[in-house]
Amino acid sequence: MSNQNGSLQRGQQMNIFCKGCGKKVDTFVVGDYRYGSPIKTCPKCKAEYINPVYHEIETDGISPDAFDIKKLLIVLLIGVIFFVISAAMHYYEVTTLDYYHTIYIAIMVISIIVILFAIGDIILIKTGLKEKRNERKRQESVQRMSNPEYALKLREFGYNVPQKYIPEEDTVHNKTEI
Ligand SMILES: [Zn+2]
Numbered sequence: 001m002s003n004q005n006g007s008l009q010r011g012q013q014m015n016i017f018c019k020g021c022g023k024k025v026d027t028f029v030v031g032d033y034r035y036g037s038p039i040k041t042c043p044k045c046k047a048e049y050i051n052p053v054y055h056e057i058e059t060d061g062i063s064p065d066a067f068d069i070k071k072l073l074i075v076l077l078i079g080v081i082f083f084v085i086s087a088a089m090h091y092y093e094v095t096t097l098d099y100y101h102t103i104y105i106a107i108m109v110i111s112i113i114v115i116l117f118a119i120g121d122i123i124l125i126k127t128g129l130k131e132k133r134n135e136r137k138r139q140e141s142v143q144r145m146s147n148p149e150y151a152l153k154l155r156e157f158g159y160n161v162p163q164k165y166i167p168e169e170d171t172v173h174n175k176t177e178i
Contacts, residue, residue, distance in 0.1 A: 020047030028053040033063035035137040037144055039153065050157055057141040059159045062134050067125055076118035083111035 008014070010031035018025045025042050032053040040051050055063075065071060086107035093100035124130040145151050151165035 016049055016051060018042040018045060018047055018049060021045040025049060026051050033065070035062075035141070037150075038159075039150075039157065048153075056145060056154065056159070057134070057138040058145045058165070059154060059161055062138075066130065066134065069122060069125060072118045072122050072125075076115060076122075079111045079114035079118060082107055083115065086111065 008030045012030045014028055014030060015024050016026040016028065017023065020042055021044050023042065023044050025044075026040060026049070028051055034054050035057060036054045037056065038050050038052060038054040039048055040054075041048055055061075086104040090100060090104040090108065093104070121130070124133075145154075145161070145165045148165070148167040151161050152167070155161040155166070
């Protein structure tokens with residue numbers, strides 16, 4: 001289930017259609033990684049479907065990018081480069097020309113948001129706050145998985161559910177004989 005979108009472009013928005021009634025029930029962005037149950041219910045016909053951007057930490061783990069400081073530093077660097085270029089262009093326009101383009105101001109603002117986001121995330125990682133937050137999310141996942149009905153349903157949808165969540169009677173016939 002999780003590599004179903006392997007050939008799709010990252011960032012591409014996808015629609016999910018209900019297999020029960022054919023209605024468009026949800027959208028997701030390829031490459032997004034959110035925590036929560038991937039099993040959703042169609043509001044119209046109550047059929048269940050999978051939204052692949054949602055992940056149970058207990059089956060899929062945390063986002064592979066969650067603690068990637070190197071990636072955040074690259075994002076930070078790109079933000080700084082864009083800020084410097086747009087600030088230089090804006091400065092050039094206001095000092096030597098009698099007009100200026102608002103696009104450079106917009107890029108400056110977006111760059112600052114990107115820079116603050118990257119710095120904020122690095123601080124969250126370095127202070128351990130992000131780990132704490134992820135642990136809380138993991139506990140929520142444990143809670144959902146503790147319902148055997150839910151764990152079995154996830155397995156039916158193709159998720160690799162750890163044995164500890166599978167009820168005894170469902171594991172017995174899978175055991176190899178000594
Ligand atoms: Zn439906």
